[in-house]
Amino acid sequence: GVVTSADDGLSIPGVSVIVKGTTIGTTTDFDGNYSLNVPEGEKTLVFSFVGMTTQEVEITSATLNVVMESETIGMDEVVVTAIGIKRSEKSLGYAATSVKGDDITKAAPTNALEGIQGKVAGVSISSASGSPGASSKVILRGYSSITGSNQPLYVVDGTPVDNRRQGENSSTRSTDFGNNANDINPDNIESVTILKGASATALYGSRAANGVIMITTKSGKAGKMKVNYTGSFELSTL
Template sequence: MKKLFLFMVTLLTTTAMLFAQVRVSGTVTDEDGEGLPGVSIVQVGTTVGTTTDLSGNYTLNVTDANAVLRFTFVGMTTVEQPLNGRSTVNVVLQSESIGLEEVVVTALGIARERKTLTYASQQVSSAEITRARDINFMSSLAGKASGLEIKKAASGAGGSTRTVLRGSKSLSGLSEPLYVIDGVPMVNRTGSQAGMWGGVDEGDGLSQINQEDIESISVLKGSNAAVLYGSQGANGVVIINTKKGKAGTTDISINSGTIFESVLLYPELQYKYGAIGNAKESWSTTPLSNYDDQFVKDFFQGGYNLVNS
């Protein structure tokens, strides 16, 4: 009698479990309609799961007719589908675009992951360049790349800059790195220098580049990094990548800024002169005479630049 009772209890329990399971089947495909083998399918909140076969078909017994199934596959977006009493669930998985982190544009415009490089390099994004704006965007790189020394000329707003990467390498002062803009090498020439007849700093070529057009700047340090540019890259290479158009998106940005520069403090100089009678080559005494200091102030004229981009 006891054995019969245990048999009946076991039979009823098994029947209840069978009635509690719901059989679900379907096919998992990609965007082109091809079946995806090896897709993981799991009932959310449980350990019940299965995988698709070579044709992308699957069959799964779930414990609830309103359960939620999670479909996961490498390189595809994860999809969760509620059953809502359905016994057939077909799913299409979309490709997931995975961006490489810390990608550096190297010589000849080749993009490589930073951890695979065997030489020192550094990349500066456009957000860091435009955060503290300057007429010459090279001045905005100060302190943002290690080993990059930027000296701004004392010629006022819009003046040229001198860039030295990892110290001076020439006694003549020609230590500027090579600049490459979208794969095209560029020599950064400055304006005329001060001399007997005066000189005007007309700025350099880099000051003509709009900061808003720059996508990123890669600084290649050392001979190994710039070997593809030959002797021109002996002082290092600064690669400038500009923004490109993107299909389906329209972005408009407007920026306006004005920079004023004036002398903060004039040096204290002597403006009164005179001569005594026994001075060398002096015919007689000369009273004190005052020289106007206005010519000094005229020399240091205030400068300003209005930039609209």
């Protein structure tokens, strides 16, 4: 018989073909062909190959052609640490929660912080004021200070970012032009990782006492060029 791949229909050389329950077997040649003398009474052949799902096929005729399917292997979720090293989330000594960029843009948010609202437990996101384009207030695991700042540290592609509110405060007027996190295009985000454990301060020092929001932006990838366009506008009336 001959062994081929379900993905592209091409023959697979080097496939192990063994009579089930015995040591009798062979491998397919360069063209995916195999030939095997099966003892009387044996009814099943086992086909196995690296990256393919092992199959047990009942012998129904002298010629037995088999189509093998690729095996899907699950991998542990990985996160990017402070110095850009990818590690398994299970091996970290602090709480880390990741949100993929596709999940952020599903609801067409006006800014990146709105996109993660309601997707991470223990994260509270609200507007600092009612004015259009106002800064966003993010609290991780509740308030830690009465008089000081409770805002987390923002890190974009490994670089800490000043996310203080832009505006003017005086005795007669107060304006809020938003903060730097609102300027990040949600469509440019690959993933957002939120570090909520107290031990995460070891990565960035005392600035991370209220947690860290790590934003990883998209980068170029091999393959054909793709162009995506998303358009929207927001109208607010005071």
